[in-house]
Amino acid sequence: MIYIVYLIFYGFLLTAIIGLLASWIDRKVTARVQYRVGPPILQPLIDIIKLSGKETLVPRGVSKITFLAAPVIGLSGVILVSALLWINNIDRGNTFIGDLIVAIYLLAIPSISIIMGGFASGNPLASLGASREMKLILSYELPFMLAVFVPVIKSGFSIELGQILTFQAENGVMTGAWSGTLALIVAILCVQAKLALVPFDMPEAETEIMGGTLIEYSGSGLAVYRLMKNMLLFTLPFFLIILFMGGLRIDGIHLLYGILKYVGLVALVTVIRNTNPRVRIDQAIRFFWGPVTVIAIIAVFLAFRGL
Amino acid sequence: MARTIVPIGPYHPLQEEPEFFTLTVDGEKVVDIDVKVGYNHRGIEKLSEAKTFDQSTFLVERICGICSTSHPFAHTRAVEDVIPVEVSERAKYIRTIIAEGERIHSHLLWLGLAGHFLGYNTVYMWAWKLREEILDAMEILSGNRNNYAMFKPGGVRRDIKYEDVPVVVKKINSIVPTLEMLKKAVIDDPVLHARTKGVGVLSKQDAINYCALGPTARASGVARDLRKDCPYGAYDKMQWDMIVTQNGDVFDKAVVRILETFESIKIIKHCLLKLPKGEIDLNIKNIPPGEGIGHIEAPRGEVFHYVRTDGTNRPVRHKIRAPSFMNVPTFKATVIGQTISDATIILAAVDPCYCCTERMAVRNIKGKKLYNGEDLVKLSQEKTERMRR
Numbered sequence: 179m180i181y182i183v184y185l186i187f188y189g190f191l192l193t194a195i196i197g198l199l200a201s202w203i204d205r206k207v208t209a210r211v212q213y214r215v216g217p218p219i220l221q222p223l224i225d226i227i228k229l230s231g232k233e234t235l236v237p238r239g240v241s242k243i244t245f246l247a248a249p250v251i252g253l254s255g256v257i258l259v260s261a262l263l264w265i266n267n268i269d270r271g272n273t274f275i276g277d278l279i280v281a282i283y284l285l286a287i288p289s290i291s292i293i294m295g296g297f298a299s300g301n302p303l304a305s306l307g308a309s310r311e312m313k314l315i316l317s318y319e320l321p322f323m324l325a326v327f328v329p330v331i332k333s334g335f336s337i338e339l340g341q342i343l344t345f346q347a348e349n350g351v352m353t354g355a356w357s358g359t360l361a362l363i364v365a366i367l368c369v370q371a372k373l374a375l376v377p378f379d380m381p382e383a384e385t386e387i388m389g390g391t392l393i394e395y396s397g398s399g400l401a402v403y404r405l406m407k408n409m410l411l412f413t414l415p416f417f418l419i420i421l422f423m424g425g426l427r428i429d430g431i432h433l434l435y436g437i438l439k440y441v442g443l444v445a446l447v448t449v450i451r452n453t454n455p456r457v458r459i460d461q462a463i464r465f466f467w468g469p470v471t472v473i474a475i476i477a478v479f480l481a482f483r484g485l
Numbered sequence: 486m487a488r489t490i491v492p493i494g495p496y497h498p499l500q501e502e503p504e505f506f507t508l509t510v511d512g513e514k515v516v517d518i519d520v521k522v523g524y525n526h527r528g529i530e531k532l533s534e535a536k537t538f539d540q541s542t543f544l545v546e547r548i549c550g551i552c553s554t555s556h557p558f559a560h561t562r563a564v565e566d567v568i569p570v571e572v573s574e575r576a577k578y579i580r581t582i583i584a585e586g587e588r589i590h591s592h593l594l595w596l597g598l599a600g601h602f603l604g605y606n607t608v609y610m611w612a613w614k615l616r617e618e619i620l621d622a623m624e625i626l627s628g629n630r631n632n633y634a635m636f637k638p639g640g641v642r643r644d645i646k647y648e649d650v651p652v653v654v655k656k657i658n659s660i661v662p663t664l665e666m667l668k669k670a671v672i673d674d675p676v677l678h679a680r681t682k683g684v685g686v687l688s689k690q691d692a693i694n695y696c697a698l699g700p701t702a703r704a705s706g707v708a709r710d711l712r713k714d715c716p717y718g719a720y721d722k723m724q725w726d727m728i729v730t731q732n733g734d735v736f737d738k739a740v741v742r743i744l745e746t747f748e749s750i751k752i753i754k755h756c757l758l759k760l761p762k763g764e765i766d767l768n769i770k771n772i773p774p775g776e777g778i779g780h781i782e783a784p785r786g787e788v789f790h791y792v793r794t795d796g797t798n799r800p801v802r803h804k805i806r807a808p809s810f811m812n813v814p815t816f817k818a819t820v821i822g823q824t825i826s827d828a829t830i831i832l833a834a835v836d837p838c839y840c841c842t843e844r845m846a847v848r849n850i851k852g853k854k855l856y857n858g859e860d861l862v863k864l865s866q867e868k869t870e871r872m873r874r
Contacts, residue, residue: 212610302489306513306825376604377676384498385602386829387491454676456604458826459513461679 181261188268189261194405196440197412198222203441204411204448211452222408226401234397240300248295249395249402255287256409263416266339267425273340281339281417282326288406289315289372292381295403296391307390310459311381314371317466318378322368324474328352328361329421331481339420346424353422357480362422364474366443369414370450371462373407377454378462386456415443488516491825493832495524502839506816506832513824518816522839533803538564538638538772541803545790546632548805549838551594554587555783556805557636559790562717562779564638567772567794574719575763576640581718582756583627583635584781585749590619591784592742592749595836596671599739602833603680611667615660622656625649640766650757657750668743681736685819685831688733695815698808699786700741701835705733711782718781723755735834742836772798783808785836809838 201222209216236242259281266273289311296308329352330337333345352358371378382390392403419426419439426436457465494505503524509517529548533541545556558580565572572580593616600608620630626645627633635641671677687697692705702709708729712720728744730737774796780789786808793802812835819831 208606212607213614214610302491306491376606379604380826383604383826385604386826388498452607454605455600455608455674455680456826457676457680458824460824 181265184265185257185261188264189257192264193257193260193409193412197405197409198226200411200415200440200444201408203444207445207448208452222404226405226408229396229401229404230398232397234399235394237300237394240298240394244294244298245394246399248291248298249399249406251294252288252291253402253406253409255284255291256406256413259284259287260409260413260416263339263413263420266343267416267420268428270340270343273338276337277339278326278330278337278342282323285372285414285417286315286319288410291406292374292391292403295395295399296381299391299394301394303387303389304391304393306387307381307383307393311374311391313459313463314374314378314381317463318368318371321364321466321470321474322372324471324478325361325364325368326421328357328477328481331478332358343420343425351422351424355480356485357477358422360473360477360480362418364470364477365418365422366446367470368466369418370447371466372414373410373447375447376451377457379456380459380462383456411444411447412440415440415447418443493829494521500833500837500839504837504839508820508825508828510825513826515820515823515825515828518820518828520813520816522813525839530803530805534800537798538800541800542636542638543634545805546634546636549807550631551591551838552587552783552785552788552807553632554583554636555781555788556790556807558584559779559781559783559788560792560803561636561638562781563777563790563792564772564779565769566777566779567775567792568769569777570639570767570769572640572767573764574761575644576765578719578756578760579641579645579765580636581720582645582753583623583633583641584718585753585756586619586623586626587633588749588784589746589753590616590623591836592746593619595742595784595833596667596739599735599830599833600671602830603677605677608667608671611663615663615667618656618660622653625653625656637766638772639769640764642766644765645757645760647760650760654754654757657753661747661750664743664746671739671743678736680827681739681830682734683732684735684827685823685834686732686734687815687819689731691815691818692733695818696811697786697815697835698811699782699784700738700745701786701812701815703727703729704737704741706731711780711787715780719756720752722759723752725752735830738834772796785809785838786812807838809835813837 199219202217202219205221206216234246236245262277262281262284266277293308293311293315296304296311299305329342332352332355333342336342336345346352353362374381380386380390382392387393392400395403416426419436423439426440427433428436489510491508491510492505493508494500495503505521505524507519507521508515529544533544536544542557542560545560546553548556593612597609597612597616600606600612623633624630626649627635627643635643687701687705689706691697692702692707697705697707698709706729708727710727711717713727725748728741728748730741772794774794777792777794778790779792780787788808789806791802791804792800795801815835816832820828823831
């Protein structure tokens with residue numbers, strides 16, 4: 179029973195609320211940087227409500243089930259992984275062996291749902307976007323895994339999120355060590371790509387392929403995708419906070435620290451996206467498999483040496 | 486290997502005007518490109534034949550929202566060439582000020598759009614914010630932000646008041662620090678280098694073969710600028726530099742435009758401070774029969790107007806050639822062999838202006854056959870026949 183509460187209340191509602199709020203912060207900060215006013219605080223929510231009220235068009239000659247199921251699969255992936263992360267964050271003991279692996283697996287589901295939806299659209303630009311998304315996954319997953327490997331090594335080869343959190347509560351956060359800091363930098367870059375934000379937004383590059391994978395989506399399908407992306411804006415930084423920064427705590431002054439950690443990560447993502455042009459997909463692959471992987475390997479090496 | 490066609494247009498967020506590029510791609514690589522314009526044909530040349538010389542100056546101002554000074558400038562020079570007559574010194578200076586103001590706002594507009602095409606929206610917003618200051622300055626001078634309506638055959642319509650000069654100079658000076666910062670942000674950004682250097686290279690030989698004009702040619706090392714080569718207005722009265730770079734890639738085209746903006750600021754300030762006294766209008770009453778040519782350096786390259794008159798108050802023939810007409814074909818040399826991601830910025834790099842370039846194209850319902858003039862006459866007669874029945 180308690181798991182259903184986690185799933186609905188924490189996994190969906192709380193994540194969605196914080197995600198929408200984070201999306202508003204992202205849009206507002208971007209607007210202020212660009213001499214604009216920016217949207218009101220409820221705008222992300224209004225967008226989604228408005229979209230779900232619109233007609234959902236399905237292109238002629240495509241598999242209706244695949245086309246419409248893709249966003250739902252992505253959203254359920256995000257809800258599941260958020261619930262998993264919240265459970266670990268609130269009740270460290272209530273965990274199972276290998277939940278870290280499950281979390282990484284579930285975090286890949288949204289990208290895969292976008293690929294599914296893109297190829298199901300039957301639009302050349304959407305398939306172009308989907309193939310770019312596929313190349314992007316191939317490029318960032320390797321350094322992301324290596325970065326996630328660092329906390330695993332440091333906490334004595336534990337693949338339970340709860341134990342990693344316990345380790346950090348006892349021995350200080352991962353970012354206190356050199357290996358942890360390097361791994362966090364690598365992970366933030368990978369999160370930027372996972373969120374498909376500039377400079378890694380080529381799957382939906384508006385001025386190149388007109389929204390790419392999302393080009394054929396309208397109405398509630400698009401609303402679900404938007405909600406999924408906004409929720410990811412909470413889930414992915416939350417994952418990094420659990421792995422590298424000792425998780426979020428809701429008691430007293432720690433609540434303030436938690437908010438600072440999270441808002442700091444979101445602000446960093448926003449700054450990166452506002453100070454860079456979009457790179458080409460081959461440049462992205464070269465970037466992730468070159469310097470980023472090298473930094474990640476150095477971090478893993480340092481972690482083995484206990485630094 | 487299977488080849489896909491990626492359409493850019495007729496309506497696409499990349500370009501603000503209707504145009505149609507058919508990119509034949511092999512994976513991400515472009516193997517062929519076809520360009521079609523003609524979605525927005527307005528028949529300006531024909532309309533101009535039904536208007537007086539003063540009226541058609543206003544008409545050509547509406548050819549393009551951005552080159553709204555270049556076309557009247559070239560047109561008035563063509564009409565003056567028929568007589569022929571030289572306008573007064575003061576009118577020349579005022580014309581130069583307006584033309585350079587247009588160049589600054591046009592180049593800033595391009596810089597912003599180029600940033601937008603690369604997903605760099607901060608550059609987009611900042612460049613357009615700077616552009617507002619220039620538009621305000623132009624509003625102080627002419628009363629309008631974009632279509633200045635300052636030109637008439639024989640001079641200019643409005644004088645510049647001496648009390649406006651310090652305000653305008655102050656406004657123009659105020660953008661220089663931010664522009665310097667933007668210049669550094671664009672020229673020194675390593676990610677921008679990765680995206681634009683060596684991309685869409687137009688070699689010097691290609692630039693000459695395709696008759697590329699303006700910044701597009703100057704970025705490829707073709708040192709050609711009408712303001713230097715065939716001085717008009719007040720350009721020969723002062724010291725300024727022609728910006729020429731050698732590589733011909735997207736980065737060099739951006740550099741040429743940014744540096745030209747600084748030169749334009751220099752020219753405007755010089756003109757405003759050294760504005761000579763005198764008449765602004767020659768009050769031309771009669772245009773004799775004859776032919777006249779007016780060409781000036783617009784922000785995108787050479788604008789060319791030809792006017793033939795028969796002694797009445799209307800032109801018999803008015804021919805317009807906008808710079809994009811010459812620059813758009815260079816896509817054949819620059820886009821093929823690049824990726825789709827680069828194709829968009831290469832297409833934008835010549836600062837194409839389609840509404841200037843519009844030519845009529847007629848095709849049947851299957852979209853294949855283009856009619857020639859005789860076919861069109863026949864079609865029109867057939868339709869009249871049908872109507873009569």
